Amino acid sequence: MRFFKKTTWAPSLRRLSGLRREEKQEDIMGLTDxxxxxxxxxxxxxxxRLFPLxxxxxxxxxxxxxxxxxxxxxxxxxxxxGAVASADGSALVKIGHTTMLAAIKMEVMTPAxxxxxxxxxAIDFHMPPICSPLIRPGRPAEAAPVLxxxxxxxxxxxxxxDLKELCLIxxxxxxxxxxxxxxxxxxxxxxxxxxxxxxxxxSHLCIPAVSVNDEGRVFAISEEQIEGKSLKEPLxxxxxxxxxxxxxxxxxxxxxxxxxxxxxTAEEESIMETLATxxxxxxxxxxxFYKPGGTFLAYTSAVQDCISLTRQRVKELQEILTEAIADLxxx
Amino acid sequence: MEVDRVDxxxxxxLRPLTCSRNVLNRAHGSARWSQGDTILLxxxxxxxxxxxxxxNPEKASIExxxxxxxxxxxxxEKEYEMILERTLQSICLLTxxxxxxxxxxxxxxxxxxxxxxxxxxxxxxxxxxxxxxxLLPSAINAASAALVDAGIxxxxxxxxxxxxxEESGSVLLDPTKLEEQKMKAFAYLVFPNSVASILxxxxxxxxxxxxxxxxxxxxxxxxxSVDSYLHCLERGRSASAKMSDFLRRSLQSRVPNDLPKxx
Numbered sequence: 001m002r003f004f005k006k007t008t009w010a011p012s013l014r015r016l017s018g019l020r021r022e023e024k025q026e027d028i029m030g031l032t033d034x035x036x037x038x039x040x041x042x043x044x045x046x047x048x049r050l051f052p053l054x055x056x057x058x059x060x061x062x063x064x065x066x067x068x069x070x071x072x073x074x075x076x077x078x079x080x081x082g083a084v085a086s087a088d089g090s091a092l093v094k095i096g097h098t099t100m101l102a103a104i105k106m107e108v109m110t111p112a113x114x115x116x117x118x119x120x121x122a123i124d125f126h127m128p129p130i131c132s133p134l135i136r137p138g139r140p141a142e143a144a145p146v147l148x149x150x151x152x153x154x155x156x157x158x159x160x161x162d163l164k165e166l167c168l169i170x171x172x173x174x175x176x177x178x179x180x181x182x183x184x185x186x187x188x189x190x191x192x193x194x195x196x197x198x199x200x201x202x203s204h205l206c207i208p209a210v211s212v213n214d215e216g217r218v219f220a221i222s223e224e225q226i227e228g229k230s231l232k233e234p235l236x237x238x239x240x241x242x243x244x245x246x247x248x249x250x251x252x253x254x255x256x257x258x259x260x261x262x263x264x265t266a267e268e269e270s271i272m273e274t275l276a277t278x279x280x281x282x283x284x285x286x287x288x289f290y291k292p293g294g295t296f297l298a299y300t301s302a303v304q305d306c307i308s309l310t311r312q313r314v315k316e317l318q319e320i321l322t323e324a325i326a327d328l329x330x331x
Numbered sequence: 332m333e334v335d336r337v338d339x340x341x342x343x344x345l346r347p348l349t350c351s352r353n354v355l356n357r358a359h360g361s362a363r364w365s366q367g368d369t370i371l372l373x374x375x376x377x378x379x380x381x382x383x384x385x386x387n388p389e390k391a392s393i394e395x396x397x398x399x400x401x402x403x404x405x406x407x408e409k410e411y412e413m414i415l416e417r418t419l420q421s422i423c424l425l426t427x428x429x430x431x432x433x434x435x436x437x438x439x440x441x442x443x444x445x446x447x448x449x450x451x452x453x454x455x456x457x458x459x460x461x462x463x464x465x466l467l468p469s470a471i472n473a474a475s476a477a478l479v480d481a482g483i484x485x486x487x488x489x490x491x492x493x494x495x496x497e498e499s500g501s502v503l504l505d506p507t508k509l510e511e512q513k514m515k516a517f518a519y520l521v522f523p524n525s526v527a528s529i530l531x532x533x534x535x536x537x538x539x540x541x542x543x544x545x546x547x548x549x550x551x552x553x554x555x556s557v558d559s560y561l562h563c564l565e566r567g568r569s570a571s572a573k574m575s576d577f578l579r580r581s582l583q584s585r586v587p588n589d590l591p592k593x594x
Binding site for chain 1: 385406407409410413414416417418419420421518521523542544545546547548549550551552553554555556557559560561564
C-alpha cells in the first residue's frame with residue numbers, strides 16, 4: 001500500500017492542483033487532448049474514490065470544490081411554477097441536480113371544533129426509490145418522515161400562511177391544503193430544495209372557486225359557471241390567492257474543520273458529515289438553526305458565518321421566486 | 332434580572348436533576364434521568380456484531396429506539412431518534428469497535444403529564460411542543476449517562492440544555508410546562524462536557540475557543556431574532572458547565588468494588 005501511495009498517488013496529487021488550469025484549457029481548445037489525458041484523469045478519479053476525504057481536503061486548501069464552486073456558493077437554482085396541471089398549486093424546483101416537485105390539492109373540510117375559524121395544512125414528503133441509489137423499493141426511506149416533520153414545523157411555526165385565510169364559513173367549512181413534495185433526484189441539501197418548492201407551490205396556489213347550495217353544502221364551481229353567472233356569487237370571491245408573509249427559506253452548510261461549504265451535494269454530505277441547516281424568513285429572523293450532531297463542533301463564529309451565508313442565499317432565492325411569479329403573470 | 336418564575340427559580344437555574352445508573356439488570360448499561368417531572372430510562376445493548384443496513388463497516392454504528400410513554404411511534408419519534416442518533420454518534424469513538432452496532436433504547440417514564448392538557452386546540456399544539464421541550468434534552472442526557480454505564484468508548488459526554496425565549500426577549504433556562512405556554516421560541520442545545528485535564532488550558536483550545544464552547548447539536552422551534560439565538564447559545568453554554576459538573580459527580584459516585592456485569 002505504501003509503495004503504491006508513493007509511486008501512483010503522489011503524481012496524481014500533484015496533478016490535482018494543476019487540474020483546474022487544464023480544464024480551462026480544454027474548454028478553449030475543445031476536445032483536443034481527450035485520449036492522451038485519459039490515464040491522468042483516471043488517476044484522479046481513482047484517488048477520489050479511494051481517498052474521498054483527502055481528495056476534498058486538497059480542494060478545500062485551494063478554496064475550491066470539485067464542481068468548481070467556491071466554498072460559500074450555492075448551486076444554480078431553477079424554478080417552474082405550475083408544473084402539475086391537475087393540482088391547485090405546484091412547483092418544480094431544481095438546486096443543482098436535486099429536484100423537488102411540490103403540489104397542493106385543496107379540499108373542503110369541517111374545521112376542528114377547537115379552531116372553528118382556521119383551515120389546515122397537511123404536509124407529506126416522499127422519497128421514491130428513483131431519487132437515490134440508497135433507497136430500495138418496498139422499504140420507506142428513513143429520512144422521509146423526519147423531513148416531512150421538519151417541513152411541517154417550519155411552515156407552521158414561521159406563520160407563512162395565515163390559517164384564518166383558509167376558512168370559508170367559520171365552524172362549517174374550511175380548506176384543507178394537502179401539500180405533497182416528491183423528491184425526484186436526491187443530490188444533497190434536500191431540506192433546502194423541499195422548503196423552496198413548498199414556498200413556490202404556495203405562491204402559485206389558486207384556491208378553487210366554491211359556492212354553497214340550498215342544503216348548505218359547499219361545492220366547487222368551474223370557471224365557465226362563474227362567467228355564465230348561472231349561479232350565485234362564488235363564496236370565496238376575491239380570496240383565491242393566499243397572502244404569504246415571512247416566507248422561510250433555508251440553506252444547508254457543511255462544517256468541516258475551519259471550512260464552511262454551502263449547499264452540499266450528496267457526495268459531499270456522505271464524506272463530510274457535519275451539517276447545519278439555517279432557516280431565515282424574509283425579514284431576517286431566525287426560524288430554525290438545525291445541527292444534528294456531527295464530528296465537528298460549531299463555535300459562535302461558525303454559527304454567525306452560517307447565518308450570514310444564509311442571508312445572502314435567502315436574497316438570491318427571493319429574486320428567483322419573484323422572477324418566477326412575474327414570468328407566470330406574463331403568460 | 333427579575334425573578335418571576337412560577338417555581339421561584341432564577342432565570343439560569345435548572346430544575347432538580349437526578350441521575351441513577353445501572354438500574355436495569357439485563358442491559359449492558361442503563362441510566363434513569365429525571366429533570367423536574369420528566370423521567371426517562373435509557374438502556375444500552377451492545378456492541379453487537381455487524382453494522383446496520385447501509386452502515387460503514389469500518390466504523391461502529393449507533394441505533395436509537397424511542398419508546399413513547401403510550402401509543403405507537405410516529406413522525407416526531409422518528410425525528411427524535413434521528414437527532415439522538417446523530418448526536419450520540421458524534422460523541423462515541425466509532426473506530427474502536429468497527430463493524431458493530433450499539434443499540435440505545437429510550438423509554439419515556441413520565442413526560443410532565445402532557446396528556447391531561449388536551450383540553451383545547453391551543454393546548455393541543457402545546458402538548459406536542461411540551462413533549463419536545465421536556466423530552467429531547469433529558470433523553471440526550473439519559474443516553475449519554477447510559478453509554479458511560481455500558482463502558483462504550485466516548486470522546487466526551489453530551490450535555491443538553493433547553494432554553495425558552497419569552498416574548499420580551501429574555502431567556503429562561505430549562506422551562507417547565509407552565510412557563511412554556513408563555514414563550515414564543517425554544518432552542519435545545521447540546522454541548523460537550525467541560526474537560527478536567529492536567530494539560531495547560533491553551534492546549535485544549537480550538538481556534539482560541541474552549542472545546543466545551545463548541546455546539547454539538549442545535550434544534551430550534553419558533554421564530555426568533557438572530558441575536559436572541561446567539562444569546563441563548565451564550566446562556567446555554569454557561570449552564571452546561573453546571574450540568575456537566577453534576578454529570579461528573581453522579582458518574583463518579585459508583586461504588587469502587589462494583590463488579591462488572593456479565594452480559
